[in-house]
Amino acid sequence: MIKLNRRIAALKPSATMAAEARATELKAAGVDVISLAAGEPDFDTPERIKQAARTAMAEGLTKYTPVGGLMKLRQAIAAKLKRDNGLDYEPAEIVVSAGGKQASANLIACLFDEGDEVIIPTPAWVSFVAMVQLAGATPVLVPCAEEHNFLLTPSDLRKAITPRTRGIILNSPSNPTGAVYGAEELKALAQVLRETEIWVMVDDVYEHIVYDGLAPHLFKIDPSLKTHGIIFNSVSKTYAMTGWRVGFAAGPREAIAAVVRLQGQNSGNANSIAQAAATEAYAGPQDEVAEMVAEFHARRDLVVERVRKLPGFSLPNVPRGAFYAFPNVSALLGRKWKGQPIGDGNRLSEFILEEARVSVVGGNDFGAPNYVRLSYATSRQNLVNAFDRIGAALAKLE
Ligand code: PLP
Secondary structure (H helix, E strand, O other), X not given: OXXXXXXXXXXXXXXXXXXXXXXXXXXXXXXXXXXXXXXXXXXXXXXXXXXHHHXXXXXXXXXXXXXXXXXXXXXXXXXXXXXXXXXXXXXXXXXXXXXXXXXXXXXXXXXXXXXXXXXXXXXXOHHHHHHHHHXXXXXXXXXXXXXXXXXXXXXXXXXXXXXXXEEEEEEOOOOOOOOOOOHHHHHHHHHHHOOOOOEXXXXXXXXXXXXXXXXXXXXXXXXXXXXXXXXXXXXOOOOOOXXXXXXXXXXXXXXXXXXXXXXXXXXXXXXXXXXXHHHHHHHOOOHHHHHHHHHHHHHHHHHHHXXXXXXXXXXOOOOOEOOEEOOEOHHHOOOEEOOEEOOOHHHHHHHHHHHHOEEOEEOHHHOOOOEEEEEOOOOHHHHHHHHHHHHHHHOOOO
């Protein structure tokens, strides 16, 4: 066996990507699988954005760009932050990366050292923990109760802060729960955070996929947090552009300059054509976003209704954003399949894949093994068929 770098050797594959890859593999082998595992909109990128990419190619935008991103794009992001979030940022406070994922991983790599603790309220997106560990720092998982709609409470936050705490990562709307912080909840968290100097990182990638009006922004609610605050975002979910790989981080200049130095050594700029497309995405007319969200909204309602009818699935909170439902499946975990108790969400997702031919993601890697994540980034017909199949398969549990 070859010897790998210690941190890489400990790195697990992304559970969501693994589930999606398994569904794709089965489909390629001719198995009729319905995927409720996707972490990306099923819509195509709007035509105006594709056209901007064609124009960029035709005009020869095919060379390296500045490492931190085209000035035009960073200006468009600054204007977007003002328009959508009411926040003021200069282009020098913004770095463009290959997706929100690279932006957050690079920022985390730049800010934290061994011995530093980074608070991650769970259930949380699978990659945050890995990013913090890759930086050599220690993720501190803080479970958030379903009774509190999976939102971090100020008292749990206070309890989690130690002299070693250097950062916190908040994600609203949340992958995997669909929970969204309201203004009052953010105000209460801000009260605790403003007494600290820890890095407050907010992941806004699902900000526009909300069903009760735009999600308030923590830094708008408390602008003082901007001095130790970082925003991660990307065009992936809002504009159905996951494959283009453009995201950004915004924050204090020194932190952003550090990311530019890191990218300058290990990857360089995000794809130039995709940057031109992202510029159009942010600067052009925003009408398609509302159309996509209206469709997600109708699917959300359908999913909530159908999940609540599945025996053993419980979904007390209606997801208010993103395109996931995260039902509690504790009631099924003692039931048996192939003579063995199901045990956890991952095993239940294996059962659902094998017996219902529906791909879902177990909650284990989100820090919540009593749950499964269902993505509704697929057609309503697929959703109806998937729930029919899951319902029929559940009858096979002993
Ligand atoms: N943050 C969250 C919470 C996500 O769910 C994802 C993708 O699934 C990302 C960030 C990163 O997305 P991207 O790298 O495509 O911008």
